[in-house]
Amino acid sequence: MxxxxxxxxxxxxxxxxxxxxxxxxxxxxxxxxxxxxxxxxxxxxxxxxxxxxxxxxxxxxxxxxxxxxxxxxxxxxxxxxxxxxxxxxxxxxxxxxxxxxxxxxxxxxxxxxxxxxxxxxxxxxxxxxxxxxxxxxxxxxxxxxxxxxxxxxxxxxxxxxxxxxxxAPEVTPVSAEAAAATRATLAEEFDFDPGALIVLAVGRVAKQKNYPMLVRGLVRLGDDLPDKATNPPGSASPARLGEGNRQDDIVVLIAGAADEEVLADVRARYADAAAASAIPALHFLGPRDDIAELAAAADIYALTSVWEARALVLQEALISGKAIVATATGGSAELVGDAGILIDDDDDAAFAAAVAELAVDPARRAALGAEARARGAKLPxxxxxxxxxxxxxxxxxxxxxx
The missing domain is CATH 3.40.50.2000 (Glycogen Phosphorylase B;)
Structure with missing residues (x-):
């Protein structure tokens, strides 16, 4: 034809x-x-x-x-x-x-x-x-x-x-050694503990991705965390997040090109929130050609979009075996199924709760990751x-x- x-x-x-x-x-x-x-x-x-x-x-x-x-x-x-x-x-x-x-x-x-x-x-x-x-x-x-x-x-x-x-895109397998090396490189570049829990979001910084909701979610996470100065490593704490139960136990990375106006707005929202209270770190990586390595190094994959049809990045996350937190909009719910935690559009409280749950439960992350990998293997x-x-x-x- x-x-x-x-x-x-x-x-x-x-x-x-x-x-x-x-x-x-x-x-x-x-x-x-x-x-x-x-x-x-x-x-x-x-x-x-x-x-x-x-x-x-x-x-x-x-x-x-x-x-x-x-x-x-x-x-x-x-x-x-x-x-x-x-x-x-x-x-x-x-x-x-x-x-x-x-x-x-x-x-x-x-x-x-x-x-x-x-x-x-x-x-x-x-x-x-x-x-x-x-x-x-x-x-x-x-x-x-x-x-x-x-x-x-x-x-x-x-x-x-x-x-x-x-x-489904072709995803190159990444060894544990390569994932560890990527994590170490990121930790050195952005000055965070290599043992921190990494939340990765991949996608153009644009209105559709709704990163302001992600920032609001980080504020909620910060509210649940005691300050590092008043909670030294090893001390008992009722906080829910991270191995050390501190704000710096979680770091969020966003990889992708950007609409400069949207990026400036998200940066300003984050800066205002961080000035008002201690919240998890947020870093923008810009366009990257090592998404497979970033996904392998991450602990949680996040998608906060107001709508997606069938996001390639979600398919990459499934194939890579990542625990997923995603908004249940468009085709995302049918794509992810039981292989992640699905939340309502623009629900920062649900986003924070989902990340909080996964942050303190490595077994749950592993189970979701295994389900994601199995589901990813069946994608056309x-x-x-x-x-x-x-x-x-x-x-x-x-x-x-x-």
Whole structure:
């Protein structure tokens, strides 16, 4: 089959997903093209994949007068690719693709993948719902990365909507020695005890990740901890956290690129909280290429997002066998299941309680880690997801021929 993927600006899970699909489907003998911004290609290297053709389409994030030029440009690109299937990922790519396909004489099958939910309020929310409805009804097939997205598409009138997961990433096994070395390096760099309990969060510092809730949770943890000066090591204490029952027994690390405005806000919130009372340490690591090592060195993996479809980082945590504390939003609950502690969105008290429970109970952490590893071993990999998608494409093309 001749298949074209359309993708907007991406630096995270969506681009990773599309790259894996392009690679696996090309290897299976299909002709693959990818249309999207040059920066997205630079980040993911679509044009470097053997057999994959890339066409530049500078999809911005907002609707405007320039969309007419984008439609003309995409029509030219599609004519050169002559696809049987056009598969757009996300609202922006979906909208431009839908409008473009309305202008072509011979229309290929249109598949839309939803990776995020619309979150606009007021007038913006109404506009987003109208766009969602148009896309859901205009696509031949809508795919949701979580079942709530599938239900949403069906409710808006999609003729066919199905669940297709973003594949589990490949996680390189990390030895105990390497994990210990990473922990020691982090402890030296950020000046904390190598024996501290490490809570790791991975993901772009952006509003969706809701790190202000994490900061509020740290304040609650700090309230439960006696001050180091009044509770010297080895003394008896009723506190619940850490081997030494002090604030410095827990350290939180956040790895990922950042929206600078959001990062500044989170830093300021933390600084104000730390000035008012003693709370666990929080360090921002920035973008990292050693996530597997960081996960292996950590004791708890945390995800505080207001919503996630099927977070790749949660899948990495499962495969790595980490005890997980995550908000039960979108597809996270169905992904994690019993392999972690699930809390309500924006519930800092529940977050603090979950970390507190795991901090003093290594057996519980180990049990959750074992359950996570077992669950992670059952996640579909990139080839399996690509094969499932190819089957759905075949159904569409066969129906068209029939």
């Amino acid at each position: 001749r298949i074209v993927f359309v993708i907007g600006t991406s630096t995270g899970g969506v681009g990773t997903h599309v790259r894996a699909l392009a690679r696996e489907l090309t290897a299976a003998g299909h002709e693959i093209g990818v249309i999207g911004p040059a920066a997205t290609d630079e980040h993911f290297g679509f044009s470097l994949l053997p057999g994959v053709r890339f066409g530049v389409l500078e999809l911005g994030t907002g609707i405007g007068a320039s969309d007419a030029a984008l439609i003309r440009r995409q029509r030219i690109l599609l004519r050169s690719f002559a696809p049987q299937i056009v598969h757009a990922h996300g609202f922006r790519a979906g909208l431009i693709t839908h409008l473009t396909l309305r202008t072509v004489k011979t229309r290929p099958k249109f598949v839309l993948s939803l990776h995020n939910r619309a979150s606009g309020q007021g007038l913006r929310g109404k506009v987003e719902t109208r766009v969602e409805t148009m896309l859901a009804r205009g696509a031949d097939l809508v795919l949701g990365a979580s079942t709530d997205l599938v239900d949403r598409a069906r409710g808006l009138g999609a003729r066919t909507a199905r669940f297709l997961p973003a594949a 990999d990139e080839r399996e997801v690509a094969e499932e998608l190819a089957g759905l494409y075949t159904e569409l093309v066969s129906a068209q021929v029939g």
